[in-house]
Amino acid sequence: MASGEARFSLSMNGRNGLPKIQTDKRSGEEMKEGEICHDDSAKPVKAQTIEELHSLQKKKSAPTTPHSGAMSAFAAAVPEEERSKQQLQSISASLASLTRETGPKVVKGDPARKSDTPHVQPVRHQQHHFVPTFNISSDSALKFTHILYNLSPAELYEQAIKYEKGSFLTSSGALATLSGAKTGRSPRDKRVVKDETTAEVALVGKEVPALFHISFRILRSCHGISVMFRGSPNIEMDEETFLINRERAVDYLCSLEKVFVNDQFLNWDPENRIKVRIVSARAYHSLFMHNMCIRPSQEELENFGTPDFTIYNAGQFPCNRFTHYMTSSTSIDLNLARREMVILGTQYAGEMKKGLFSVMHYLMPKRQILSLHSGCNMGKDGDVALFFGLSGTGKTTLSTDHNRYLIGDDEHCWSESGVSNIEGGCYAKCIDLSREKEPDIWNAIKFGTVVENVVFDEHTREVDYTDKSVTENTRAAYPIEYIPNAKIPCVGPHPKNVILLACDAFGVLPPVSKLTLAQTMYHFISGYTAVMAGTVDGIKEPTATFSACFGAAFIMFHPTKYAAMLAEKMQKHGATGWLVNTGWSGGSYETGSRIKLAYTRKIIDAIHSGVLLEANYTKTEVFGFEIPTEIEGVPSEILDPVNTWSDKNAHQETLLKLGGLFKKNFEVFLNHNIGTDNNLTQEILEAGPSF
Numbered sequence: 001m002a003s004g005e006a007r008f009s010l011s012m013n014g015r016n017g018l019p020k021i022q023t024d025k026r027s028g029e030e031m032k033e034g035e036i037c038h039d040d041s042a043k044p045v046k047a048q049t050i051e052e053l054h055s056l057q058k059k060k061s062a063p064t065t066p067h068s069g070a071m072s073a074f075a076a077a078v079p080e081e082e083r084s085k086q087q088l089q090s091i092s093a094s095l096a097s098l099t100r101e102t103g104p105k106v107v108k109g110d111p112a113r114k115s116d117t118p119h120v121q122p123v124r125h126q127q128h129h130f131v132p133t134f135n136i137s138s139d140s141a142l143k144f145t146h147i148l149y150n151l152s153p154a155e156l157y158e159q160a161i162k163y164e165k166g167s168f169l170t171s172s173g174a175l176a177t178l179s180g181a182k183t184g185r186s187p188r189d190k191r192v193v194k195d196e197t198t199a200e201v202a203l204v205g206k207e208v209p210a211l212f213h214i215s216f217r218i219l220r221s222c223h224g225i226s227v228m229f230r231g232s233p234n235i236e237m238d239e240e241t242f243l244i245n246r247e248r249a250v251d252y253l254c255s256l257e258k259v260f261v262n263d264q265f266l267n268w269d270p271e272n273r274i275k276v277r278i279v280s281a282r283a284y285h286s287l288f289m290h291n292m293c294i295r296p297s298q299e300e301l302e303n304f305g306t307p308d309f310t311i312y313n314a315g316q317f318p319c320n321r322f323t324h325y326m327t328s329s330t331s332i333d334l335n336l337a338r339r340e341m342v343i344l345g346t347q348y349a350g351e352m353k354k355g356l357f358s359v360m361h362y363l364m365p366k367r368q369i370l371s372l373h374s375g376c377n378m379g380k381d382g383d384v385a386l387f388f389g390l391s392g393t394g395k396t397t398l399s400t401d402h403n404r405y406l407i408g409d410d411e412h413c414w415s416e417s418g419v420s421n422i423e424g425g426c427y428a429k430c431i432d433l434s435r436e437k438e439p440d441i442w443n444a445i446k447f448g449t450v451v452e453n454v455v456f457d458e459h460t461r462e463v464d465y466t467d468k469s470v471t472e473n474t475r476a477a478y479p480i481e482y483i484p485n486a487k488i489p490c491v492g493p494h495p496k497n498v499i500l501l502a503c504d505a506f507g508v509l510p511p512v513s514k515l516t517l518a519q520t521m522y523h524f525i526s527g528y529t530a531v532m533a534g535t536v537d538g539i540k541e542p543t544a545t546f547s548a549c550f551g552a553a554f555i556m557f558h559p560t561k562y563a564a565m566l567a568e569k570m571q572k573h574g575a576t577g578w579l580v581n582t583g584w585s586g587g588s589y590e591t592g593s594r595i596k597l598a599y600t601r602k603i604i605d606a607i608h609s610g611v612l613l614e615a616n617y618t619k620t621e622v623f624g625f626e627i628p629t630e631i632e633g634v635p636s637e638i639l640d641p642v643n644t645w646s647d648k649n650a651h652q653e654t655l656l657k658l659g660g661l662f663k664k665n666f667e668v669f670l671n672h673n674i675g676t677d678n679n680l681t682q683e684i685l686e687a688g689p690s691f
Ligand SMILES: Nc1ncnc2c1ncn2[C@@H]1O[C@H](COP(=O)(O)OP(=O)(O)O)[C@@H](O)[C@H]1O
Pocket: 389, 390, 391, 392, 393, 394, 395, 396, 397, 398, 409, 428, 429, 430, 431, 582, 583, 594, 595, 596, 597, 598, 600
């Protein structure tokens, strides 16, 4: 079955009336009736030795995937041996040094399994214009590099538990791992090669708004809350430095006895699918990407060919501080022309997922497709909602909704034909996770799921989700089909609601506001939240952050390009914008408390059902938000934050302070046109706070 075809059937699911989407229903083995066994005698096994006995355990098979299809006529036409040879050649080319003529000697299979016979695949490399290749072979060209290619979760579990310190089974069957010294992303160490390809890319040093340049500049302190303007991630680097880091990563990987290779896809829109290869040193990384990217069927894997993009994850190995541009031991380098990314000095797995997201933020807009840092789900009537927001604002939590189909929790595309998820899995925060409040995420933490940096009982292996001993940014990565209402394939029609999430540590943004199109654009470009601790390495306190398009760390072009595309699509498809504060209520974060998840869910329910669109509204001061007077299941007094503050003067002062921060942040966009509609541009500029 082609990946774009619907492969689900609807049947009613008793409890909440949501029709269940069933994927890949395989006909199970029929129970034969009348076959009754009267005693427990059985023939002895046909094995002469214990090895022979063990060999009976394992049936020969090709790698299995959740959506395996039948062999196509084309696939069958290419002999197995030839395909395997081509595959090894392709991997060997990926791992090739750019400075030596031969090597690596790539063989498939686990070095621990003596029966794997090495098929040596030396390659003659294409000359690269930057570096001369030396006609001397080194010892590294003489050794074998074993390739563990698209292993299954079970095989990866065994590799991890056997060879990687800190890998354990948890009581629910998940694989617990440690990501090492880094437990969050390192945006200050992310670089993009500057060349002809990136001429239009907003690089630091190019003509982009001043604040967009400033990477992580703490601007000022306000009520003990530091304010941060997250700048462009696109710190430029030159190609030569990239090649030095690439060579360092490739040499490190080839020096190992074995490396993991994943060949997978991004984007469920079949016309805009991207083939990615991830080369990594750890079973943990291979399993993480197995879960997070789209898993190819056996047939798709056989016809995979050359990847569109390759990640070299040598995260255990640092970059060289003597290398030009390097400011720490960590460097995450993106080269769009070479279609490669190199990771040195961080094992945080989110770096791979978000690195590929940057690539999509470049590739998709070039095809007139809008890439979105948002969650996405769909009601039973086909109403789609997007959930934009920075880390910790609730994209994963709120898109995972037992009453709706999950399309994806973090990265999407909006094209002429609707929305599509970029990924094949979800990456949920685990801190304080509870079965009661988030049952679907809780239940997804089972065999196959990777849990990072969680703490567990050494005997029972019961995870304590409240424990922050390793980090606050504990995570679970699972395939999307682990969520019962996942919509496979992960595509949907044009969105009806665009929900902007902000976790407001100031406690002055209303729990929900209905936005005009201009306000939606204003808040989309602003990208406000209070960063929650942990996800970004080194940030321990809630910090007010402005991150354009709710993803300044990932976007590749100027923010107004994405904003113009969003405005055009929302206008065309009549989508309504909302701003939902999933942060503080009853005061700032020292005095108030976070709004109850149950209330936020009620608010979101009212948006989805259309009830909120029909509610009565009043207008707020300063921000000019339309706020509803009543929502079923939510105490009316919390809908206007001023009611929940005991100190009204403090409220007013804080409101004005936050308004001022928005204004200051927006200054850099004042002389930028958003799309070609001058009226809309003017309206957007006027849609911010006024006082
Ligand atoms: N009212 C609320 N709305 C949404 N999330 C909340 C709320 N209160 C607490 N939380 C918690 O905040 C976190 C939101 O994180 P997450 O959904 O992973 O955000 P994102 O996917 O945007 O990074 C979760 O741990 C969730 O349990």
